[in-house]
Amino acid sequence: MSRLAALIDASAYSKSVLDHTAWIATKSENTVEVLHVLGRRESGDRPMDLSGAITLGARTQLLEELAKLDGERAKLAQTHGRLLLEEAKLALEAQGVANVTTRLRLGDIVDTIEDTEADLLIIGKRGESADFAKLHLGSNMERIARSAKTPVFVANRAFRPIEKVLVAFDGGPHALKAIDHISRSPTFAGLKLHLITASTNQASAQAGLEKAQALLAAAGHTPTIEVVPGEPATVIADAVGKGGFDLLVMGAYGHSRIRNLFIGSTTSEMVRSCKVPIILFR
DSSP, rough: EEEEEEOSSSSTTTHHHHHHHHHHHHTOOOOOEEEEEHHHHHHSOOOOOOTOOOOOOHHHHHHHHHHHHHHHHHHHHHHHHHEEEEHHHHHHHHHTOOOEEEEESOHHHHHHHHHHSEEEEEEEEEEETTOOOOOOOOHHHHHHHOOOOEEEEOOOOOOOOEEEEEOOOOOHHHHHHHHHHHOOOOTTTTEEEEEEESSSSSHHHHHHHHHHHHHHHHOOOOOOOEEEEOHHHHHHHHHHHHOOSSSEEEEEOOOOHHHHHHHOOOOHHHHOOOSEEOOOEE
């Protein structure tokens, strides 16, 4: 039995996170831990100092009032977090998920992820500021995707049943890890799989795809394969849009962070532009 970790907040994406978690859990009989993480500012661990150049007496009084407000805000945030977790547990159980636990954590979300023993992390594409920054990915999502050692399922805004899966295959170690995961996971049983490689080297790409196809066939799948010339981000996005796929599987952040800093990355572009959920492997 595998373990899922679903990260939720108060954003619109959390419902989708829970719906996708329920879909995976009921297909694979996974246990589920729902996590809500309060950052240092929300938890009151690091009070804000807004006193500026105020004189000493007034500054002391203001700091005392700010500390009191921080404490009250932290209590409210923790109460809100517990309510979110309770509602999430009920929502999952209503969809047939039997083994659900919840955990409220204070601190950095990446540290929390490192402490989990989950086999798959599930997080929304964007967070609580989604409606104000629709063109940007959630900062926590990017941090988790870059640091997590387990696969990360990035949920889009709304759930729909998954039947067709596109696997972006470049022959690298992350893509091979994805093929191995698909071949062993009950989640992918019965789904239509299509492997695609963006390359101008038809012969080499075809050979790599056929090896991956054989591995999946040995596990009972009947995947189709395709080589398409062009930039990976464009090729994959076109395939997702035109092929009616419900899920994209791909390796993540295969280039150096310096290269990503200057020219971006296929991973970020895919997560940003695709309107379907994505599973990232590192």
